Amino acid sequence: MHDPTPDTSLGSFATVLAGELPGTWTSTYHPDRSGLDVVTDAVWDMNEVAEALAKHPVDHCAVLQRSDGTRLFVAEQPGHAEGYLIAALAPADAPAEAFRGVREPDGIAIDADPFSAAEHLTFDLLPRYYVAAHQVFKNTEHLTREAPTEERLVMTWSDGALVVDEPDRADITRVLTDHGFVHDTARSVLVLPGDDTARQAASVRATGERLSALGIDTVLRHPQTRPALGTTPVAPPSPSVVSPYRGR
Structure with missing residues (x-):
């Protein structure tokens, strides 16, 4: 009780x-x-x-x-x-x-x-x-x-140059061209030449900072290697390298 x-x-x-x-x-x-x-x-x-x-x-x-x-x-x-x-x-x-x-x-x-x-x-x-x-x-x-998914722009090394697929967004394209990327209309890509590696590195840093302000991550990637027919690949593709300029 x-x-x-x-x-x-x-x-x-x-x-x-x-x-x-x-x-x-x-x-x-x-x-x-x-x-x-x-x-x-x-x-x-x-x-x-x-x-x-x-x-x-x-x-x-x-x-x-x-x-x-x-x-x-x-x-x-x-x-x-x-x-x-x-x-x-x-x-x-x-x-x-x-x-x-x-x-x-x-x-x-x-x-x-x-x-x-x-x-x-x-x-x-x-x-x-x-x-x-x-x-x-x-x-x-x-x-x-x-919630929006994180955007990412991939720069792929190709014979010393960096290649980016042509973006759908004009503001991203403008950032790239402002920092030395040039259009390759035949392949629908933008290319940052590697003739001057110091200038190329500075362009990548500046591009990464501006893209980060737009909420876009920048990733540097080596191309995937394909083994010749009938052979076994000796080593896996090189891992991706993530730029320090990440979106906040």
Whole structure:
């Protein structure tokens, strides 16, 4: 039988509440303001709890965490009111854009009874949280699929010269021609001659820096060698050499 006068101190309340919720939960008590801003900034609420935090910053709180990563914020009601405010904390690993258009699973005010509080959370706040969190995770997956792939420009050595397939983008072509690459229309490539190796190296460095500013990696590559018919290659092709001028 439950104790009719449960311990109403915040830490004890949160510990008992964690044991009453479905699943495996842990309770962490934060006794002072050290690091509390990180916690309160994650409170996923635009209603009663958010308003209370804006008017009455908390100086201690508790955080409940379920084994699946679900987190709940627990704080005393402001002023002389009895009971607690409980709100979900937003998923920590989701980008801000994933929350766009998702309704916050606003928190609740409950009495200082962890057993009745567990019922309110189980049938009210947590279902709303799981709906909102599911939408955030779906949005995150969508954003990940839409993320642009890294662009790369390959310069291939050929008899001392560097050869680049003619780019589709005019701005990339302009960077190459600005630094000494010339069109070979017969092969649809651009070529950087190797007559002056010092000048060639300087051109490669300058080209890499400008392409990096455009978000494009530059790769220097040796051509693949093909064995003569009926023979076995003695050694594998030389590995690619990645330029230090990488996109940021």
